[in-house]
Amino acid sequence: MPALPDAARREPLVTLTGVSKSFGAVQALRPVDFKVAVGECVGLVGHNGAGKSTLMNVVAGVLQASGGTLSLGGHRTLGGPAYDIRAAHEAGVRCVFQELSLCPNLTVAEQARIAHPSLHGFGWRRKAAAMMGQALDAIFPGHGIAMDDTVGRLTIGRRQMVEIARAFTESTGPAQLVILDEPTSSLDAEVAEQLVAHIRRFVELGRGVILISHKINEILAASDRVVVMRDGGIVAERLRQGTTREDLVGAMGHVAERARAVRISSATADQVVAMASGGPGSLGLTAARGEIVGLAGLAGHGQTEALLRIQQAAARRDRAVTLRATVALVAGDRTADGIFPLWSIERNMSARWLPHMTRHGLIDRAIERSEAARWRERLALRTPDLRDPILSLSGGNQQKALFARALGSPAQLILMDDPMRGVDIGTKQDVYAMIADEAGHGRSFLWYTTEVDELFHCDRVYVFNAGRIVAEIAAADLSEDAVVRASFQEHA
Amino acid sequence: MTSRRLLVLAERLLPALTLALLLAAIFHQQPRAMSYFGLNLLLNLAVPIVFATLAQMVVIAVNDLDLSIGAYVSLVACIGATLLVQTPWLGVLALLGAVVLYAAVGALIAWRGLPSIVVTLGLSFVWLGLAVTVLPTPGGHAPAWLATTMGWKPPLAPLALWIAAVVSLVGWFAVTRSSLGVVLRGAGGNARSVARAGWSLMAIRVAVYATAGILGLLSGLSLLGLTTSGDANIASRYTLISIASVILGGASFVGGRVFPVGAVLGAMTLTLAASFLTFMRISPDWQVGAQGLILIAVLAIRAVLARGKEAAP
Numbered sequence: 001m002p003a004l005p006d007a008a009r010r011e012p013l014v015t016l017t018g019v020s021k022s023f024g025a026v027q028a029l030r031p032v033d034f035k036v037a038v039g040e041c042v043g044l045v046g047h048n049g050a051g052k053s054t055l056m057n058v059v060a061g062v063l064q065a066s067g068g069t070l071s072l073g074g075h076r077t078l079g080g081p082a083y084d085i086r087a088a089h090e091a092g093v094r095c096v097f098q099e100l101s102l103c104p105n106l107t108v109a110e111q112a113r114i115a116h117p118s119l120h121g122f123g124w125r126r127k128a129a130a131m132m133g134q135a136l137d138a139i140f141p142g143h144g145i146a147m148d149d150t151v152g153r154l155t156i157g158r159r160q161m162v163e164i165a166r167a168f169t170e171s172t173g174p175a176q177l178v179i180l181d182e183p184t185s186s187l188d189a190e191v192a193e194q195l196v197a198h199i200r201r202f203v204e205l206g207r208g209v210i211l212i213s214h215k216i217n218e219i220l221a222a223s224d225r226v227v228v229m230r231d232g233g234i235v236a237e238r239l240r241q242g243t244t245r246e247d248l249v250g251a252m253g254h255v256a257e258r259a260r261a262v263r264i265s266s267a268t269a270d271q272v273v274a275m276a277s278g279g280p281g282s283l284g285l286t287a288a289r290g291e292i293v294g295l296a297g298l299a300g301h302g303q304t305e306a307l308l309r310i311q312q313a314a315a316r317r318d319r320a321v322t323l324r325a326t327v328a329l330v331a332g333d334r335t336a337d338g339i340f341p342l343w344s345i346e347r348n349m350s351a352r353w354l355p356h357m358t359r360h361g362l363i364d365r366a367i368e369r370s371e372a373a374r375w376r377e378r379l380a381l382r383t384p385d386l387r388d389p390i391l392s393l394s395g396g397n398q399q400k401a402l403f404a405r406a407l408g409s410p411a412q413l414i415l416m417d418d419p420m421r422g423v424d425i426g427t428k429q430d431v432y433a434m435i436a437d438e439a440g441h442g443r444s445f446l447w448y449t450t451e452v453d454e455l456f457h458c459d460r461v462y463v464f465n466a467g468r469i470v471a472e473i474a475a476a477d478l479s480e481d482a483v484v485r486a487s488f489q490e491h492a
Numbered sequence: 493m494t495s496r497r498l499l500v501l502a503e504r505l506l507p508a509l510t511l512a513l514l515l516a517a518i519f520h521q522q523p524r525a526m527s528y529f530g531l532n533l534l535l536n537l538a539v540p541i542v543f544a545t546l547a548q549m550v551v552i553a554v555n556d557l558d559l560s561i562g563a564y565v566s567l568v569a570c571i572g573a574t575l576l577v578q579t580p581w582l583g584v585l586a587l588l589g590a591v592v593l594y595a596a597v598g599a600l601i602a603w604r605g606l607p608s609i610v611v612t613l614g615l616s617f618v619w620l621g622l623a624v625t626v627l628p629t630p631g632g633h634a635p636a637w638l639a640t641t642m643g644w645k646p647p648l649a650p651l652a653l654w655i656a657a658v659v660s661l662v663g664w665f666a667v668t669r670s671s672l673g674v675v676l677r678g679a680g681g682n683a684r685s686v687a688r689a690g691w692s693l694m695a696i697r698v699a700v701y702a703t704a705g706i707l708g709l710l711s712g713l714s715l716l717g718l719t720t721s722g723d724a725n726i727a728s729r730y731t732l733i734s735i736a737s738v739i740l741g742g743a744s745f746v747g748g749r750v751f752p753v754g755a756v757l758g759a760m761t762l763t764l765a766a767s768f769l770t771f772m773r774i775s776p777d778w779q780v781g782a783q784g785l786i787l788i789a790v791l792a793i794r795a796v797l798a799r800g801k802e803a804a805p
Contacts, residue, residue: 062688084690085687085688085689085690086690089689089690095688097688101682101684101685101688102682102685103677103678103681103682103685103686103748104681104682104747105677105678105680105681105747105748105749106674106677106678106681106748110674110678113671113674113675113678114674114675114678114685114686114689114691115689117690117691119671120671120672121671124671125669152681
């Protein structure tokens, strides 16, 4: 690959000058200056609600800016209607949005058709399949996805791979600028590294990438420059060289997480759940009162299934599962199995509490309201009114409401299905503290997570591999290396 | 072949198997039905239902539901039996106007984000009112060319079978294979994603409702050609039959999962079910209920297959 001359590198690919965006009275984006040069990957970090997604939606033409100018290729506009999604696409802007946005009923190849209006006429299907196949092979070698797979039947990680690959496909014009908004939230570490490597190759070709991620290490690995946003404005800008994780976290306005504090276990001898071994080569699973048990391994290797099995055992006898506690689940795929999109924040929280707050068979509104208010306080839920629709909250705050739903119930065993997906560091720290506190009061947690860092909040970790539990690691022996080794272990 | 693939195949073939089973039962009861004439008699009423079903299917493809299709088909038949015979140019104009109105309703639904069920339910009363205005009492007569067309006896198989075959092929190509069909189903699967790729949801809905209007037009005219006279309520039961046929064909109400060939088979199954029940000497009073039972049985089998598929490796 030819190295890019330095002069070309300074050419701007996209330049935003004084771009702002307000929704009614709410200013989501203060006037910001932002640019991406040719051959550059810009990392964008900040808490949920800092304005990152708004800024990217303006660049992608989804939202029209309220003021300022944006120049990109030949387009120069004042936020008017001339620059829309179509124009952005023609100028070579491609997007992977935070929430998965594929059509679940279509095949992998057919997704390309949705993104490329020029794919039509005789033989379009073959072209689409070739296009998606090449992109997937280039970015995620060994992806194991067939082009005629229906997307809805793929695991969430593979769906995300398809969506990323689609953003890098090219039909009429080249993909000049690819915007990736939390692209790795459901990918395991190895696949995420493949993506980072591809981003580097891609920018070497003289293209641009904007990468939004809560995973700071990933930002540092992929970007040439990191832009930090807070409260709708840009507060810091650093070159990658010499920037550390602590610098960025500090600029985002949160104290750097300290080196891993050793968790003082609150586990008791009292067993609340036991699941028998699922076959040869697989361990059983147990958890005691007050214990936090982590479920690790690559995404989609049976962790969610184990949690669901335990949850179902509460309602229907299952010979393999002994359950001595009531259970509540915190969903990870918020939109698919978490929130009730048309209900209020309050009702979303109380959905799991209702059986315990009825009077004469009717919901006691006063208790419901006061409980919801208590959880809003405890979780620092950012909303003016709990009766607002749940969708008025940012993703992280929606997740907080789901935590309230589970923790507000009398359930003693809390199952967590990778709940921190796409949640900002601040919220995470709040939730970690709360989990530790609840465990101290005798609750047990089964915590599936794709982030190795989170396992250090657990007392014990089970590693899943191809549907089996292949290792059990005590907190004292836990290391990233041990988890990775068990996850990638080949079994006979 | 793994058991999962077998189950997928069984699910795919379920509409065809249902139809085959029903035909076998009919031939067993009434061997004389196994002839060109017999099949013609059994199936010719399926033609208008097939068209109405496909109209319903394109609407269901974008997660909407059309509760006005039956009333609309009746209106087309009424216009065909009166205006189209008396003043042909006015008749053609009225029919075109009805299609345009259908498309406009699609635009209204997309523009205001209204629930299609409510809008089309209201619209059905508009169609009914217009039909009664055009033809206050049952009567009128079909244009001669229409009756001749529908009475045509092509070689090899009855007209209804030819039409069903051609229409399924065209439907399969347009909805399942073509690049436009992908956008249509994509809009049902995840409308926001389609909009974010730069497609106009408004244009998609207008096209969907216009297509439904044209298919409804074909349904009304073919019905008129068979019955040779009109009635403002002639096709009112088509609304529910068309929905049932689409679902029987393997489709889901939401999510852009529709199957044109299945829908055509579903329409034929429900048409034949009525004849079968007559052969079984089940009184017409019970026929609607019996039809419902057939529908429930097929859907139950489908649910069992789907569950087996989830569990299979």
